[in-house]
Amino acid sequence: MRNLHRRELLATSAFILFGSTFARAGIIQGSLPWAPGAGAPPIRxxxxPWHFFTPAEGRAVEALVDRMIPPDPETPGGRDAGCAVFIDRQLAGPYGRSEGLYVSGPFRTGTKQQGAQSPLTPAMQYRKALAEIDAYCKATYGGRTFADVEDSEKDKIIGALETGELKLSGVxxxxxxxxxxxxxxxxxxxxxIYGGNRDMVxxxxxxxxxxxxxxxxxxxxxxERYPHPPIGITGAPSWSPR
Amino acid sequence: MRKLPHKDVVIIGLGWTGSIMAHGLADAGLDVIAIERGPWRDTATDYPPSYAPDEYRYRIQHELFLRPAQTTFTFRNTMKQDALPIRSWGAFMPPNGVGGGGVHWNAEMWRFAPTDFVIKTHLTERYGEKFLPEDMTIQDWGVTYDEIEPYYDKFEYLCGTSGTAGNIKGQIMPGGNPFEGPRSRAYPTPAQKQPYNATLFAKAATDLGYKPFPQPSGNMSQAYTNPLGVEMGPCTFCGYCEWFGCGNYSKSSPQTTILPVLVRQQNFTARDNCEVTRILLDASGKRATGVVFVDTSGEEWEQPADMVLLCAYTIFNVQLLMLSGVGKIYDPVADEGTIGRNFTHQTVGTATGFFDPKKFIFNPFIASGAIGMCIDEFNSDNFDHGPLGFVGGGYMGQVQTNGRPIETTPVPPGTPTWGAKWKQAVKENYQSTVYSGSGVHGSFYSYRDVYLDLDPVYKDRLGRPLLRITMDLHDNELKMSAYLTDKYAEIIKAMGAQMVVKKPRTGPYDVAEYQTTHLCGGAIMGTDPKTSAVNRYLQSWDVPNLFVLGASSFPQNHGYNPTGTLAALAYWSLEAIKTQYLKNPGPLVHA
Structure with missing residues (x-):
């Protein structure tokens, strides 16, 4: 076919984002194509150490998730629940690279009803935004980064991101x-299994x-309240190595 | 391009309709090959109970669906706008792989109402032609409920459907849907047990004078062996149904009903991870000679065949017809052409009920995909539309499928989206809130300016133009959704909710917000080749050895889930092929 690019095909015709196997075209006849151990369990x-974040980015994200989901006497907050670890591993993987999404141009601004149109991958989005947020904090709060400002200031900054009042360059x-x-x-x-919701909190x-x-x-x-505690794909907290 | 040995039949796509047709035609002795774009999928390898219950992987990251990088669509609300590509899925979820949408659906096993098949005639007779909006393009189907009833029955018995019959041969049965068309016999298995929220809904609906009934379900209420000898196990109410594969062999899918038998038929072959890129026509353009497909290494193959059955998802059927030059692409300005016209979706509304956490524990995670209690008083033409100024309707019900917490942690309006107050509200309301994503399952009638064609700018990975969707909600559908959602909210209120938050469908149509995967039309069936792509047997008017199966044939979408109807039509078409076409290949209808 005229417009066929072999490399692209290899990359896009058989996506498996979670498992370790790679799908290839096959012929099935006579029996189900099943082999023991052929599944694709998730990788724990x-x-x-961070896989994607720099130490500074990691501190900022831990501080952000701990204000978005703050700790209370009964339940840990976003940081101790592992939300930053979860985000780090996702950004280092296919999600962070927008793998599997349609990323061909031209990129144009559309209506809300047309859905997201940004050329930025999630990884690029985080990298730019976190740098901008820390730069804003340093300029505004006497050289302190986001992680080091008071909780009330953190909340104001997150609120200003939500409303769009805090302008960030490039994102x-x-x-x-x-x-x-x-x-x-x-x-x-x-x-x-993905690094957050630690001990199923x-x-x-x-x-x-x-x-x-x-x-x-x-x-x-x-x-009637269901009485049994949760279990995860890898088991229960009491089974986990400490 | 390498040429493969000739087959009697080539089937494009091995989902529900492809499996039904492959099994029927292989059984009739034909040499059949099915070519599927995605991978082979099976319970043990792709969604075993050990890791199937994974909301992040399957629901959030769309593990079982097509990747937009493979191909996607462009979208705009109106003809005046520039369409932009759908970069990640939203309003609907295109399937990919063996089993198609049958792998990850909820398995809601509805039939359309008898009047739905003759809707244009029926509404015109009852309300007069002027009652319908001028640009509404609804049509009769060219087939009647009575004609396809035996095939609904056949599909329900293939699947082991759990339900309570409401009308057996004209006799209204207690506990069932009194508005349904007459069925030839009861459901193969009794209705599923219901959780607390659905039971409360049924009581409230009864108190308000409605006649609630259990939603017909392809999640088994008990073990079942189907007519092909394939066995299914009882549903365990795990709450991981839609978007997920079933690890229990409890949800009707090609994998749990047909494929184990089909694959053993020696005259059947499947190729997976192979994408058909076009249907080949001979010099006359009136006869298909086979298909071209491309494998994962980029190699192109020609598969010659006497018959081509197009069995992909709705919108891919339409795309392949356009890219292959079958029929004429619809032009809404000239109102000419048939491929791409009468494209529709669904008009879903809902209402969330917040109950007193001290008094109500719903355990929302105890659910199945097609669980729930419904009413049908406001569907089809079961109610007088005269004073209301709209047509269409839908079933409504407490049909909550899950309590998976990334998606299903509703909080009352006014709650911040983050922080301590949000966390507290999630904790307080999780167990005491009812939320049905598609509580009001409304129809979406067809319009002149809602259609499909080829995008002039954006291309897929093979360099083919993307299909362009032009779609908006019209006043008729918005009025319908507002009226039905009000009625629905009254029932939720009567269940004892402290607060009810109504969410009727509002415009403009938003391609980023999930409704259902019920895209319909674009290659519709009918009696007139000027206004339909296929005849009443789903045979192409233009290329008689090509049949186009699936919801692409629906002239408009009605207030029920489409799978029962598209499967019934597949059996109806199969019967016509076996008893008429094979004896005398050629047009089955002369227009």
């Missing part, structure tokens, strides 16, 4: 806020049993 995020503050809020919630409420907070797969005995027990 391990704690440790739309509202778009960044929306991305950050979405990612923070994903980290907080997603399975702990978010699920315990609301009473969500997580990856349990059978409520047959509970479907007709109405208006």
């Amino acid at each position: 995020v391990l704690p440790g 739309d503050p509202k778009v960044f806020f929306t991305t950050l809020l979405k990612n923070t919630r994903e980290g907080f409420f997603g399975d702990p 978010a699920w315990k907070m609301i009473g969500f049993p997580g990856a349990r797969y059978d409520y047959s005995d509970w479907i007709d027990r109405h208006n």
Whole structure:
């Protein structure tokens, strides 16, 4: 075919963003194409150094997620729940690169109804916005970074991102806020396997049993609190290595 | 381009309609090949219970869907705008891979109403021609409910559908939907058990004078062995249904109903990860000679065949017809051409009910995809539209499918989007809120300026023009959604909610906001080749050895989920091919 670019095809015709296998064209005849161990289980995020963030960016994001979801006496905040670790690993992976999305130009500004049109990947968005936020803080608060200003100031800054009042060069503050809020919630409420929701603190907070797969005995027990603690894809907190 | 050995039938896309047609035609002795753009998918390898319940992977990151990088669409509300590409999915979720949308649907097993199939005639007779908006282009289907009833039945028995019949051969049955068309027999399995929120909805609806019934479900209420001998297990109400594959073999899908049998038929072959790029026509343009597809290494292949069955998702059917030069592309200004016309979606509204956390524990995570109690008083023409100034309607129900917390942590209006107050509100309301994403499942009738054509600017990875969607909501649909959502909110209120937040569909149509994946039309069926792409047997008017299956054939979208109807039409078309076409290949209808 005239316009066929072989490299692009290889990159786009068989996406698997989570597993480790690579799909190739195949012929199936006579029996189901099933082999033991052929699945694509998710890869567990391990704690440790940042994969994407610089140390300064990591501090800023930990401070941001801990104001977006602040700690309270019963439930840890975004930082201790691992939201920044979750975001870091996502930005270092396919999500951060907009892998699988349509990224061909031309890029034009459309209406709200036409959806997001930015050429920036999430990783680029974070890199630019975090630098801008720290630069703003240093200029405004006597050389202090976002992580070092008072909580009340942090809240004002996040509020100004949400309304778009805090202008950032090269990145739309509202778009960044929306991305950050979405990612923070994903980290907080997603399975702990991705690095957030540490020890299933978010699920315990609301009473969500997580990856349990059978409520047959509970479907007709109405208006009764489900008594069992949550489990995740990799098990329960008590099973986790410390 | 390398040429492969000739086949009797080539099928493009191995989802519900492709599986049904492949099984039927292989069974009739034909040599059949199915070519599927995405990967082979199966329970054990792709969504086993050990990691299927993963909201981030499957719901948020769209693991089982097409990637926009493979191909996407451009979108605009009106003909005056420039269309822009859909860079990540929003309003609908195009499937990819063997099983198609049947892998990750909720399995809501509705039939359309008898009047839906003759809607233009029916509404004109009851309300007069002037009652319909001038630019509304609804049409009768060219097939009637009675004609396809046996095929609805066949699909429901293939799937083991769980439900309570409301009308068996004209006799109204207690506990079922009294408005449904007559069915030849009861559902194969009894209705699913219902959670607290659905039970409260049913009681409230009954108190208000409605007749609630359980939503017909492709999530099994009990173990079932279908007529092909394939076994399914009972649903465990895990709350990971729509957007997910079922790890329990409990949700009707090609994988759990047809494929294990189909793949053993020696005259059937499938190719996965191969994308058909065009249908080949002979010099006359009146006969398909096969298809061209491209594999993952970029190699192009020609697959010759006597018959071509186009069984992709709605909008890809339309795109492939346009790119292959089958029929004439619709021009809304001249009102000419058939490919791309009468494109529709759904008009979904809902209302969220906040209840007293001290008194109500709903355990919203205990659910299935097609669970819930519904009413049908405001669907189709079951109510008098005369004083209301609109046509169409929808079913409504407490049909909450999940309590997965990234998506489903509703908070009352006025709550900040972050911070301590947000966190507290999430905690307080999680267990005591009812929220059905598609609580009011409204129709979307067709209009002259809602259509598909080829985008002049943006291309896919193969260099082909993207399909362009021009779509907006018209006043008729907005009025309908507002009226129905009010009625729905009254029921939620009567359930005992402290606060009800109404969310009728409002315009303009937003391609970033999820409604349903029920895109319909664009290659519609009908009786007139000037205003339809396929005849009543889904046979192309232009190329008689080409059949186009799926919801692309719906002349407009009605107030129910489409899969039951598109599967019934597949069986109806299959029967016509087997009993008429194979004996005498050529047009089955002479217009």
